[in-house]
Each structure stands twice: as structure tokens, then as C-alpha cells.
Amino acid sequence: MENGAPSSTEEGFLSRMAINDNKAGMEGLDRDRINKIIMESSKGSRFYENELKKEQQVNQRIEKMMLQKAQITEQQLKKAQSQVEKMTSKLEKSRDLSRAIVHVDMDAFYAAVEIRDCPELKDKPMAVGSMSMLSTSNYHARKYGVRAAMPGFIAKKLCPNLVIVPTNFDKYRAVSDEIREIFADYDPHFQPMSLDEAYLDFTDHLEQRQSWPESSRTHRYRASSLTADEKQPEDIQGTEADIEDLSPVLFEDSPSSSPCLPGSEGAAGAFEVFGTSVEEAVREMRFRVEQKTMLTASAGIAPNMMLAKVCSDKNKPNGHYRLPPTREAVMDFIQNLPVRKVCGIGKVSEKMLNALGITSCSHLGQQMALLSLLFSETAWHHFMEVSLGLGSTYIPRHEERKSMSTERTFRELSNAEEQLSLCRELCEDLAEDMQKESLKAKTVTLKIKNIKFEVKTRAQTLPYAVATVEEIFAVAKDLLKTEIENESPQPLRLRLMGVRMSAFVSVDDKTPMQKSIIGFLQPGKIDCSASPQIMHQIPEKDQLSSHTYQTSQPLHCLSVQIGQRGEGIIWPNKQKHIGGDQTGEEPRQSFFQRAHAKRLQLQTTNAPTGAEGCREKSSVTASIDRHPKEDVLSATKTKTNDCTAPDLSENESVSPVQAHASTSGYGTHPKSLTCPVCSRQVETTDLNVFNMHIDQCLKDAGTTAKESKDSDEESNLDPENDRLESAVGHKRIGECEDDEEQSINSEGLASSRSFLQEGQQSLKKDSVQKVLLNKGDKEPVTPVKSQSRQGKSPALVCPVCQLTQDTEDLTVFNHHVDLCLNQDVLHELGGQTTFSINPSAVKNNKTTERGHYLPKAKGKSKRRDSPSSPPPKKAKGRGFCNTIDKFFR
DNA sequence: ATACATACC
DNA sequence: TACTGGTATGTAT
Numbered sequence: 001m002e003n004g005a006p007s008s009t010e011e012g013f014l015s016r017m018a019i020n021d022n023k024a025g026m027e028g029l030d031r032d033r034i035n036k037i038i039m040e041s042s043k044g045s046r047f048y049e050n051e052l053k054k055e056q057q058v059n060q061r062i063e064k065m066m067l068q069k070a071q072i073t074e075q076q077l078k079k080a081q082s083q084v085e086k087m088t089s090k091l092e093k094s095r096d097l098s099r100a101i102v103h104v105d106m107d108a109f110y111a112a113v114e115i116r117d118c119p120e121l122k123d124k125p126m127a128v129g130s131m132s133m134l135s136t137s138n139y140h141a142r143k144y145g146v147r148a149a150m151p152g153f154i155a156k157k158l159c160p161n162l163v164i165v166p167t168n169f170d171k172y173r174a175v176s177d178e179i180r181e182i183f184a185d186y187d188p189h190f191q192p193m194s195l196d197e198a199y200l201d202f203t204d205h206l207e208q209r210q211s212w213p214e215s216s217r218t219h220r221y222r223a224s225s226l227t228a229d230e231k232q233p234e235d236i237q238g239t240e241a242d243i244e245d246l247s248p249v250l251f252e253d254s255p256s257s258s259p260c261l262p263g264s265e266g267a268a269g270a271f272e273v274f275g276t277s278v279e280e281a282v283r284e285m286r287f288r289v290e291q292k293t294m295l296t297a298s299a300g301i302a303p304n305m306m307l308a309k310v311c312s313d314k315n316k317p318n319g320h321y322r323l324p325p326t327r328e329a330v331m332d333f334i335q336n337l338p339v340r341k342v343c344g345i346g347k348v349s350e351k352m353l354n355a356l357g358i359t360s361c362s363h364l365g366q367q368m369a370l371l372s373l374l375f376s377e378t379a380w381h382h383f384m385e386v387s388l389g390l391g392s393t394y395i396p397r398h399e400e401r402k403s404m405s406t407e408r409t410f411r412e413l414s415n416a417e418e419q420l421s422l423c424r425e426l427c428e429d430l431a432e433d434m435q436k437e438s439l440k441a442k443t444v445t446l447k448i449k450n451i452k453f454e455v456k457t458r459a460q461t462l463p464y465a466v467a468t469v470e471e472i473f474a475v476a477k478d479l480l481k482t483e484i485e486n487e488s489p490q491p492l493r494l495r496l497m498g499v500r501m502s503a504f505v506s507v508d509d510k511t512p513m514q515k516s517i518i519g520f521l522q523p524g525k526i527d528c529s530a531s532p533q534i535m536h537q538i539p540e541k542d543q544l545s546s547h548t549y550q551t552s553q554p555l556h557c558l559s560v561q562i563g564q565r566g567e568g569i570i571w572p573n574k575q576k577h578i579g580g581d582q583t584g585e586e587p588r589q590s591f592f593q594r595a596h597a598k599r600l601q602l603q604t605t606n607a608p609t610g611a612e613g614c615r616e617k618s619s620v621t622a623s624i625d626r627h628p629k630e631d632v633l634s635a636t637k638t639k640t641n642d643c644t645a646p647d648l649s650e651n652e653s654v655s656p657v658q659a660h661a662s663t664s665g666y667g668t669h670p671k672s673l674t675c676p677v678c679s680r681q682v683e684t685t686d687l688n689v690f691n692m693h694i695d696q697c698l699k700d701a702g703t704t705a706k707e708s709k710d711s712d713e714e715s716n717l718d719p720e721n722d723r724l725e726s727a728v729g730h731k732r733i734g735e736c737e738d739d740e741e742q743s744i745n746s747e748g749l750a751s752s753r754s755f756l757q758e759g760q761q762s763l764k765k766d767s768v769q770k771v772l773l774n775k776g777d778k779e780p781v782t783p784v785k786s787q788s789r790q791g792k793s794p795a796l797v798c799p800v801c802q803l804t805q806d807t808e809d810l811t812v813f814n815h816h817v818d819l820c821l822n823q824d825v826l827h828e829l830g831g832q833t834t835f836s837i838n839p840s841a842v843k844n845n846k847t848t849e850r851g852h853y854l855p856k857a858k859g860k861s862k863r864r865d866s867p868s869s870p871p872p873k874k875a876k877g878r879g880f881c882n883t884i885d886k887f888f889r
Numbered sequence: 890a891t892a893c894a895t896a897c898c
Numbered sequence: 899t900a901c902t903g904g905t906a907t908g909t910a911t
Binding site for chain 2: 054057135136148149193194195196197343344345346347348349443445455456457458459460461
């Protein structure tokens with residue numbers, strides 16, 4: 001397996017497709033024959049064509065690099081060399097050989113499990129997976145070139161007798177749990193890297209082990225025998241495995257018993273005593289794993305993770321390798337180690353390095369100066385450590401997950417309707433997973449792969465975290481529709497679709513700052529985390545001190561920040577608000593309400609339809625009369641939307657009749673909420689859904705001429721309706737690209753987005769802004785960033801801290817307000833729902849605006865109380881990561 | 890913040 | 899017939 005670069009010297013086929021002998025068990029096979037078969041099976045396929053394309057991209061990258069290299073001067077190189085030397089000595093000084101890091105890896109894990117459970121497979125070449133893709137293969141199959149990540153149909157060509165067993169993850173997970181129990185005995189903080197592998201720090205265990213009595217190091221063979229592995233002559237026939245006590249037993253309380261030797265076969269009385277050295281401890285661990293699971297593991301022992309990983313491969317299968325903790329041994333080991341063996345250096349990096357004549361780690365050291373000039377800092381730092389045989393000496397605590405996704409490959413899918421419904425399914429699955437882990441995330445990413453294997457990702461980040469199907473789908477669907485439109489009139493021809501959630505908001509992580517503000521805003525009670533009441537203004541401190549806040553009018557949360565179109569942020573101006581434009585003790589209207597009132601006024605002027613007017617009126621009343629507290633309760637309790645209903649109903653969201661029924665009828669238990677933008681009833685009590693609706697409306701506001709929108713749009717983000725859109729809408733997608741009206745009226749945003757031209761956009765922006773400004777006299781809002789304002793601004797008073805700001809620069813002022821008003825605070829106040837302007841309005845019009853809407857909580861420390869995470873973390877994870885943070889220590 | 894590429898299992 | 903799925907991170911814009 002030390003053959004070095006596999007295919008780069010070969011010609012006539014893609015280096016990325018040829019087998020590499022990186023894996024154990026691939027020694028001495030007929031590579032030419034294998035590669036020929038692989039190529040023949042692939043050539044001409046779309047997959048192949050795409051690989052070709054990717055390879056060319058890599059080649060270009062390499063060319064570019066070579067050009068760069070050619071321009072490096074002697075002087076630059078010298079300078080780099082001295083830098084490198086400096087760093088080398090620094091790193092050298094930090095070298096820590098005191099830890100005993102172990103990397104354990106089960107041998108051909110899935111395949112081994114299947115073989116264990118089906119002994120007939122034992123002597124056959126077999127693999128786990130499907131005709132499309134294999135997860136792993138046994139060593140027998142590897143002789144034919146059959147390996148993990150190879151499609152089954154090709155494997156079959158390489159080895160016609162190959163038996164392919166479908167995966168059974170539950171089983172592997174169960175076995176994984178068993179081995180992890182054992183791992184934990186040696187390092188309770190071990191880090192699993194996958195079901196079958198883990199890093200352990202044996203240092204502490206070894207220290208204790210020195211004083212352990214032999215009895216504690218004595219383990220019994222499983223009732224009958226040794227094992228079913230390739231290296232042991234005596235094989236178990238798997239079936240006799242119905243032994244009760246599968247676990248090896250520690251004879252801690254029988255100190256005097258001297259262990260029998262394993263010679264005493266058959267009887268369940270064979271023991272093995274293990275020594276106190278690392279190797280003995282590791283051997284013991286492997287032994288226990290094997291006794292318990294009938295599966296073998298391999299391990300690597302070294303002073304750091306990077307080396308341990310390489311070592312575990314060295315004597316695979318069913319073996320281990322220990323690299324002595326001396327600088328000399330490490331450097332020797334590194335010398336001829338092919339760079340590709342190093343975790344983090346994959347196909348592409350290998351190829352680039354090879355282009356520079358670097359194949360082994362010693363070359364890496366020799367070329368560091370050059371590498372420092374050609375690669376990114378992170379990359380060459382990593383190379384640097386590798387060349388010195390350095391790596392992480394502590395095992396980082398497993399961090400919280402950063403993303404969660406689900407994706408699916410299928411036969412060509414070109415029908416938009418089906419694509420949307422598939423998208424929904426994915427969202428359903430994902431939402432379920434998210435909820436299992438109680439996660440909420442702000443970023444939704446759609447991934448699609450077309451039949452040419454070209455992959456695209458499209459993401460959108462919301463100002464608040466979401467978790468339900470409707471919320472996720474609302475975004476994903478939007479992203480998908482955009483892609484569909486972009487392709488039209490051609491259909492999107494997909495082979496894969498996936499949805500990912502990231503940017504999680506941790507539930508328990510609240511900064512002190514937030515807490516204090518919240519305490520401040522909420523004297524006593526009221527758990528706003530339940531759910532926000534969108535229709536009510538946050539009380540400002542003055543209010544709190546001067547008015548008694550009624551229990552029935554908790555302050556919920558902040559809805560307030562609506563904002564902006566174009567450059568203007570519009571903050572609700574609390575000063576004036578407090579100044580008392582409202583009468584009496586009547587609850588103050590939220591910004592939304594005021595905006596709505598203004599809108600109503602405008603609409604009246606513009607002769608809206610009777611029905612519209614009616615509906616809106618009722619909704620205003622309803623929203624004002626409602627008891628927020630109750631709303632909160634009912635909203636959180638009820639998940640009214642039946643989102644599982646298949647596509648379609650009519651393209652009518654909420655009929656006026658329904659609206660009435662839901663609002664005027666039951667003031668305290670509304671089944672719908674009133675959108676402050678379009679003034680319509682949205683039939684949901686899920687505030688996140690409602691929030692989405694508003695987002696959409698706001699987006700419309702920016703993309704639609706105000707009047708037409710106000711009067712006839714049936715904007716509704718209710719998932720029910722959305723599905724309807726999905727089904728009905730896709731037809732239009734291809735046909736009506738220029739029909740703005742249509743897109744506005746029923747398709748909603750997804751399509752309207754693409755119709756929006758820059759000119760129109762700013763025009764509309766203006767009109768929206770004007771609407772908002774018009775409220776001026778009674779319910780003024782302060783367009784903080786409006787550049788169109790002229791004359792000198794009055795003293796600017798921060799609506800949050802109430803302090804007069806010593807600036808006239810609106811940007812500066814706005815920045816101040818941003819800092820004051822931390823979105824996460826709002827979020828905490830509001831539970832999951834915080835209002836803001838539609839995120840899509842911002843990002844979807846990428847060409848123009850990068851709206852500045854809600855403050856993004858930049859101030860919020862990303863602190864993650866990890867009492868246990870040792871040194872400062874840099875990058876982590878696999879690959880470079882672990883090595884790197886050491887570098888920065 | 891996005892998109893895409895690389896890497897690992 | 900037929901070339902995965904899940905997660906993290908690096909790089910570039």
C-alpha cells in the first residue's frame with residue numbers, strides 16, 4: 001500500500017476516477033485491468049462527463065499555480081524560507097510527545113457485520129451497498145478492486161461473483177454502541193468520528209493502569225473461541241454465537257486467579273492477561289471489541305491525532321501500530337509517508353502537490369517556502385505541521401452540530417410540480433429531524449443536482465430561527481421556484497435534491513446582556529418565549545415606569561422593526577410615540593398596526609373594493625381587541641395548519657367570510673392573524689408561518705406597484721395556499737415570464753422576484769417608503785438612513801436606549817441603534833418569532849439591494865460555554881483542523 | 890452571506 | 899438501468 005501516487009502517472013483516464021490504493025487490502029492487484037474496466041464502464045456517461053469537467057477545473061487550478069510559481073523570485077523565496085524557518089522552530093518547540101493518542105477503526109465495518117451475521121458470505125467477495133453505490137467491501141472483494149464509494153454495477157464488472165448486501169444501519173449503530181462502551185473504558189472523552197472509528201487519549205488510562213492488578217487486566221475469551229477473522233487460524237462459525245454473556249469479563253475481584261492461557265479451547269474458561277504498556281492496553285481494547293462483537297478493529301498509537309490516524313492504517317486489518325513518542329521516530333515515519341495518507345489531503349490537494357513534485361511528507365518539508373507562497377495560510381500551515389509530524393495532542397470535545405440536512409437522489413425528475421412536492425417531503429423529513437433534536441436554524445439551503453451532475457446550492461438566511469415544515473418549506477420552495485424559473489422555459493432536470501438547515505440558534509445560550517435587557521423590559525412575569533404577540537408595541541422603559549402594564553397586555557415582543565426598503569431603515573420612533581399620540585390607556589398600536597391604518601387610509605382614498613375594505617376593517621378591530629396573552633397561548637398550542645394535505649385547493653387564501661368568522665367571532669381565540677402589511681387574515685396561528693406571510697408581503701411591497709397590490713393581491717403565505725401555488729404556479733413559470741401582473745397576483749414572490757427590474761424596484765421602494773413616511777404626522781417613523789432627506793435632522797434619539805445621540809450622521813446613528821437593539825434580544829422576547837422585513841426581499845434581489853434590516857445580533861457573543869474545550873479553537877473537525885489549533889496555541 | 894469545492898466516512 | 903448521503907470546512911466573491 002505504499003505505492004504512492006496511483007494514477008497520476010497513468011494516462012488515458014481520469015485520475016479522479018482511477019482506483020487508488022489508498023485503502024488497505026489493495027496490494028498487488030491488477031491496476032491496469034481494474035482501471036480499464038472502470039473507465040469502460042463509465043466512459044460517455046453523464047457522470048463521466050462531469051468528472052471530466054471537474055478534472056479540467058482542477059487542471060486549470062494547477063496551471064494557475066504553476067504560473068504563479070514561475071513568477072516567484074529568488075528573493076521572495078528567500079524571504080519565505082526564513083519565515084518558514086522561524087515558524088518551524090516555533091513549532092518544534094511546541095512539540096508535545098507526551099500523549100498517547102489512539103485511533104481505532106473497525107475493519108471493513110459494515111461488511112464485517114454482515115458477514116458475522118451471515119457466515120455464508122465469509123469466503124465470498126462481498127460488499128455492502130447497492131448496485132448504485134457501495135459503502136464498503138470485504139477484503140476478498142478488495143482484491144478485485146472493489147471498494148467503498150464504487151458503484152455496485154461497476155464492482156460487478158470487476159468481480160462478477162460479488163455479493164452485494166444492502167445496508168442495515170440500525171444494526172451497525174447497535175454494534176457501534178457496543179464498541180463505544182469499550183472505548184469509554186479507556187477514555188471517557190473519546191471522540192467517535194463515525195460509527196466505526198474513534199480517537200482516544202490513552203494517557204490517563206495508562207497512568208492508572210500502571211498500578212492495576214493483573215486481575216484488572218485479565219479478560220476472558222468469549223465462550224467459544226477466538227474469532228472470525230482473516231488472520232486467525234481458528235475461525236468461529238459465527239452461529240454458535242448465542243452465548244449469553246458476550247462481554248468480556250473483568251475479574252476484578254478474583255485477584256489471585258492466574259489467567260489460563262487461551263489454549264484451553266472450547267471451554268468458556270480461557271483468559272488473557274494484558275500488560276500495562278500502551279500497546280498492551282490497545283491490544284486489550286481490540287481484544288475486548290472482538291470478544292464482544294466478533295468483529296476486529298485496528299488501531300494506531302502515536303503522540304498526536306494526525307499520526308495515530310495514519311498508524312491505524314498501517315497494520316490493518318486486525319492489527320495495530322505504535323509509533324514511538326520520540327522526535328526521531330516521528331520524523332522517520334513521516335519521511336516516506338505519501339501525502340495522500342494524511343487526513344485532510346485528498347485527491348485534489350494530492351494532485352496539486354504532485355504537480356510540484358511533492359509526493360511524500362519529506363518533500364513537503366523541503367518545499368515549505370514554496371508552498372507558503374502558493375497556498376493559503378491555512379493550507380500551508382497544515383502542510384507545515386504535517387511535515388514536522390505534528391498534530392493535535394488533545395482530542396477536542398465533540399462540538400454541537402452545525403448543520404443538518406437531507407438529500408435524495410432519484411431518476412430524472414423534471415416536472416416542477418413533482419419537484420416541489422419532493423421538496424416538501426424533504427422539508428418534512430428535515431423538520432422531523434430538527435424537532436427530534438430541538439433545533440432551530442436560520443439558514444435554509446437548497447441543493448440540487450441536475451442530470452449532468454452539476455450541483456448548485458441556494459441559500460437563504462432568515463432573521464429568526466425556524467424549525468417547522470411550513471417554515472422550512474416556505475423558504476426552500478421559494479429557492480426552488482427561483483431555480484425553476486431561471487431555467488424556464490426549459491424544465492429543471494434533476495437527479496438530486498436536498499435541503500439543509502444551518503446557523504442554529506442555541507436555545508439555552510443567552511448572553512447576560514440579553515438577560516438584563518429582557519429583565520428590564522419585562523418587569524416580572526410574562527414568558528415571552530412562548531410566542532410573540534405581533535400586534536403590540538414593545539413598551540419602552542418610559543412606558544414601563546409611567547404606565548402600569550396590564551397583565552392582559554404583556555409586552556411581548558417586539559415586532560416592531562419593520563423596516564426599510566432600499567437604504568432607509570425605519571425605526572419606530574419611540575420618542576414621539578411616547579409623546580402620546582395615542583389616547584388614554586389604550587394599548588399602543590404597534591408599528592404594524594399604524595402602518596396598516598395608514599394603508600387603510602390610502603386604500604380608502606383609492607377606492608378599494610368593498611369586500612376589501614370590509615375585511616380590513618374587521619381585521620384591524622380584531623387585532624386591536626384581541627388579548628395578546630391569549631393569542632400567545634392559543635398560538636403556541638395550536639398547530640392548525642394541516643400541511644400534510646396534498647397539493648392544492650383553490651387559489652384563494654382566506655375568504656372574507658372566513659376572515660370574519662375567525663376574527664370577529666372569537667376575539668380571544670383567533671384562528672387567524674391579521675397581516676399588518678396586506679391587512680388580510682392569514683389563517684394560521686403559527687406565528688412563524690404568519691411571519692413568513694408578512695415577509696412575503698413586504699417583499700411584494702418592494703416589487704409591486706403599491707395600488708395594484710393593495711387592491712387585488714391575494715397574498716397569502718399560508719402553507720395551504722402555498723401548495724396551491726406550487727401546483728398551479730409552476731405552469732406559469734414557464735409561460736408568463738413577462739406577465740408581472742399575474743406573477744404578482746397569485747404566484748407571490750417566488751416568481752415576482754424575477755420580474756423585478758432594477759428600475760421598477762427603486763420606484764417601488766420609493767413608493768413604499770412614501771407610504772411609511774406619510775404616517776408622519778400622527779405616527780411618525782424615522783427613516784434613519786434615508787438619503788433623500790434634506791435639511792438638518794433634529795437631534796437623534798435612540799429609540800432603544802433613549803439617549804440623544806451626538807451625531808447627525810444617520811449611518812452612525814443607525815449603527816448605534818443596531819447595537820442597542822439586538823436581534824436576539826428581540827428573539828428572546830419574542831420566542832421564535834421576531835419580526836423583520838422579509839429576508840428574501842433583501843437577498844433575492846441580489847443585484848440591487850443588500851438591505852439593512854434588523855440588526856443581526858453581531859454583538860451577540862458566539863460564546864459557547866464549553867468549559868471543557870481546552871485551547872483556543874481555531875479550525876476543527878477532521879482534516880486540517882485539529883492540527884491547526886495546536887499551531888496557534 | 891452565498892456559492893462552490895474539497896474532504897472524510 | 900446504474901456513480902450516495904451527511905457534516906464540516908476552506909476559498910472566493
